[in-house]
Amino acid sequence: SAVISQKPSRDICQRGTSLTIQCQVDSQVTMMFWYRQQPGQSLTLIATANQGSEATYESGFVIDKFPISRPNLTFSTLTVSNMSPEDSSIYLCSVELVRDRDYEQYFGPGTRLTVT
Amino acid sequence: AQSVTQLDSHVSVSEGTPVLLRCNYSSSYSPSLFWYVQHPNKGLQLLLKYTSAATLVKGINGFEAEFKKSETSFHLTKPSAHMSDAAEYFCVVRGAGKLTFGQGTILTVHP
Numbered sequence: 213s214a215v216i217s218q219k220p221s222r223d224i225c226q227r228g229t230s231l232t233i234q235c236q237v238d239s240q241v242t243m244m245f246w247y248r249q250q251p252g253q254s255l256t257l258i259a260t261a262n263q264g265s266e267a268t269y270e271s272g273f274v275i276d277k278f279p280i281s282r283p284n285l286t287f288s289t290l291t292v293s294n295m296s297p298e299d300s301s302i303y304l305c306s307v308e309l310v311r312d313r314d315y316e317q318y319f320g321p322g323t324r325l326t327v328t
Numbered sequence: 329a330q331s332v333t334q335l336d337s338h339v340s341v342s343e344g345t346p347v348l349l350r351c352n353y354s355s356s357y358s359p360s361l362f363w364y365v366q367h368p369n370k371g372l373q374l375l376l377k378y379t380s381a382a383t384l385v386k387g388i389n390g391f392e393a394e395f396k397k398s399e400t401s402f403h404l405t406k407p408s409a410h411m412s413d414a415a416e417y418f419c420v421v422r423g424a425g426k427l428t429f430g431q432g433t434i435l436t437v438h439p
Binding site: 243245253254255256257260304308313314315316317318319320321322 | 360362364370371372374377379418422425426427428429430431432
């Protein structure tokens, strides 16, 4: 398995500002992912972040709003830019481990963001 | 393209009675399927997974799921519910390197 930590665990931010969320993994992984979980809803994939390449964004998410960095194999950041109350969500990072073509994704504890 | 439908948004059972959480999937690929559990204010925990081996998959905490290709289903079961099972459960399909989550089923366990 993988142990994933996120910082901050929660934050309250004013609209128009930006917040950068950090994700640290205890082992080197190729694939990292960022998800959003809006209140009372399921998880939605924002983007896939592979080390050494640009992040790949899902439909409805753009780099200007959610820039991602992936400087090495154990770390990634997600920035939520120019925030509005609609960005209030839990943001989760995850990693995928592969063993013998067997895939498992592990999730961080999440960052609970409230935008006022 | 892939999708997941969890057929019940809420399931309520009494402690000691069986649990059934229903999930149907659609996938263009030979799917990998997962069940995750999310306890209140806690992170997501992997319960079990199906990756084209045995169709009956055993997970943690006494949960099982059976992959039925003909019915495109992957229902989660447990013979006897415990109070600590109260949580939200997500059925997930993996395809093309991405996970797609169902809408979740909230399981309530009554004493």
